Amino acid sequence: MRIKILPVAFALAMATGCTSGTDKTAGHKPDPVSEAAGTPAGNVTEQARVVVIEQMKFVPDTITVKKGDTILFVNKDIVPHDVTGVDQHWASGTLAPGSSWRFVPRQDGDYFCSIHVVMKGRITVH
Amino acid sequence: MKATTVLKWRGVALMGTLFFAINSFGQSTPKLTDPEIASVAVTANQIDVDYAGIAQRKSADAAILNFAKTMKTDHLGVIDMATKLVKKLKVTPKTNSVTKSLLEGAKKTKATLNGKSGKAFNTAYMDNEVAYHQAVIDAVEKVLIPQAQNAELKALLVQVLPALKAHLEHAKMVQKALK
Ligand SMILES: [Cu+2]
Numbered sequence: 001m002r003i004k005i006l007p008v009a010f011a012l013a014m015a016t017g018c019t020s021g022t023d024k025t026a027g028h029k030p031d032p033v034s035e036a037a038g039t040p041a042g043n044v045t046e047q048a049r050v051v052v053i054e055q056m057k058f059v060p061d062t063i064t065v066k067k068g069d070t071i072l073f074v075n076k077d078i079v080p081h082d083v084t085g086v087d088q089h090w091a092s093g094t095l096a097p098g099s100s101w102r103f104v105p106r107q108d109g110d111y112f113c114s115i116h117v118v119m120k121g122r123i124t125v126h
Numbered sequence: 127m128k129a130t131t132v133l134k135w136r137g138v139a140l141m142g143t144l145f146f147a148i149n150s151f152g153q154s155t156p157k158l159t160d161p162e163i164a165s166v167a168v169t170a171n172q173i174d175v176d177y178a179g180i181a182q183r184k185s186a187d188a189a190i191l192n193f194a195k196t197m198k199t200d201h202l203g204v205i206d207m208a209t210k211l212v213k214k215l216k217v218t219p220k221t222n223s224v225t226k227s228l229l230e231g232a233k234k235t236k237a238t239l240n241g242k243s244g245k246a247f248n249t250a251y252m253d254n255e256v257a258y259h260q261a262v263i264d265a266v267e268k269v270l271i272p273q274a275q276n277a278e279l280k281a282l283l284v285q286v287l288p289a290l291k292a293h294l295e296h297a298k299m300v301q302k303a304l305k
Contacts, residue, residue, distance in 0.1 A: 055288035078207065079200045079289055097203075115196050118295040 165219035
């Protein structure tokens, strides 16, 4: 679990930590934070970009990210889950217990678990 | 007429389940040892796997097939966890009156389900899934968790509850859509 979260923590450190100048030159990748002068401290953002799946819930079940940000879905539950856009245009595929999936949302959207259709979440992008 | 049919079916579905064994509470709450709890847990999960197998054979409804597939995956997963735990704890699951009553109830329910087809099957399967999950949740909360002695066994039962509750909500959703 830890190993899987580390790369994201690293990516976030890069994204938030290096914002104050260097990131624009670094970027082949779409850069989420180029206009984020007023971004709150790293920790807060870092927390918000991970959605943990546990006890049959997406936690948190609503998340707001900036365009280009990555969300890491981590399945810490005892059964497999998935993350599926209600518009059916995107889906993680099955996430076995202990596995995770990165997603860069392009727009707002509701999602659910197609394995357990009562599990729902929402992403807001701005 | 319709109400009678439903009640009758519910009666069949519930008979012999944990609900039956346990909901008559008061004096008759069964007292179970850890090996007996392990046996009940594995049996209860296996029964729902079996029901799912019948649904996969008999139903053509996409929502039901999806639900049945989930039941198979999740309940087999729980059986796997329970099996690993009892091995680790060196506990041998012990058949008991609750296990037996579960199996008897399941035998009747399977016969009923196998005797139906089409829409009648879909309704019967989903009604039973709602009733069965409710019964198992009650049993886990009111008997198995309180009586489990080993901390890890107790923790496993606690861990399984959210899945059972999500299954119940899922079952209700599919059931409602059939009507
Ligand atoms: Cu799920």
